[in-house]
Every structure is written in C-alpha cells, then in structure tokens.
Amino acid sequence: QVQLVEAGGGLVQAGVSLRLSCAASGGTFSSYLMGWFRQAPGKEREFVAAISRGSGGMTYYADSVKGRFTISRDNAKNTMYLQMNSLKPEDTAAYYCAAKGGTFFPREVLKYDYWGQGTQVTVSS
Numbered sequence: 001q002v003q004l005v006e007a008g009g010g011l012v013q014a015g016v017s018l019r020l021s022c023a024a025s026g027g028t029f030s031s032y033l034m035g036w037f038r039q040a041p042g043k044e045r046e047f048v049a050a051i052s053r054g055s056g057g058m059t060y061y062a063d064s065v066k067g068r069f070t071i072s073r074d075n076a077k078n079t080m081y082l083q084m085n086s087l088k089p090e091d092t093a094a095y096y097c098a099a100k101g102g103t104f105f106p107r108e109v110l111k112y113d114y115w116g117q118g119t120q121v122t123v124s125s
Contacts, residue, residue: 022097
C-alpha cells in the first residue's frame with residue numbers, strides 16, 4: 001500500500017510560479033509510474049502530467065500545460081514534483097498526485113491505483 005501526500009499549493013497571482021511536491025511512503029517509489037491530475041469545481045478530474053517509473057526518462061503532459069509545467073521525480077527522496085510556471089486563472093483546481101504500476105496508460109485517471117488527498121492551487125487574475 002502506497003501513501004501519497006501533496007504539498008505546495010496556495011493562492012497566487014497569474015504569471016507566477018509554484019512547485020508542488022508529492023511524498024510517497026509504504027512502497028517502492030521507483031517502481032511506480034507517477035502522475036499529477038487536477039479537478040476544478042464542477043468538472044471532472046483531468047490529467048496534467050506523468051513521469052515513467054525508474055529514472056523518469058519519459059514524461060507526458062496535457063496540451064494545456066505543455067511548456068509551462070515540468071514534472072520530475074527524486075527516487076532517493078521518494079518524492080515527485082510539479083514545477084508550474086506562468087500560472088493562469090484556468091489552472092485553478094485541486095491538484096492530486098497518483099501512482100500506478102506498469103508503463104501504460106499514463107493519462108488515464110481510472111488506471112491509477114493510489115491517490116493523495118490533494119492540494120489546492122488558486123490563481124487570481
């Protein structure tokens with residue numbers, strides 16, 4: 001069983017940066033494909049970014065964040081990060097980290113096995 005805890009959310013103005021972190025425990029962190037998802041009020045949870053297991057040589061991004069967000073992982077610290085630059089009001093949402101085994105379907109919400117409790121990001125205009 002893997003436990004995931006997100007941190008780093010907050011209320012910021014448009015254009016600034018935030019870095020989210022996701023600390024994992026209870027499993028072999030490097031063996032999991034890790035992802036970030038977000039959910040705005042009244043909307044479905046959507047894919048943001050994912051990083052392959054192991055060294056994280058493969059990364060995946062939603063079109064809406066490509067070029068602004070960067071996902072990374074530090075297996076020595078059992079932690080994943082999401083660097084968010086040039087934030088926009090439409091990035092406002094609760095952000096969740098998630099973990100899954102295997103290498104396929106990094107963008108699919110339903111394929112993830114473990115979820116954190118979420119951290120709120122609010123971007124004001």
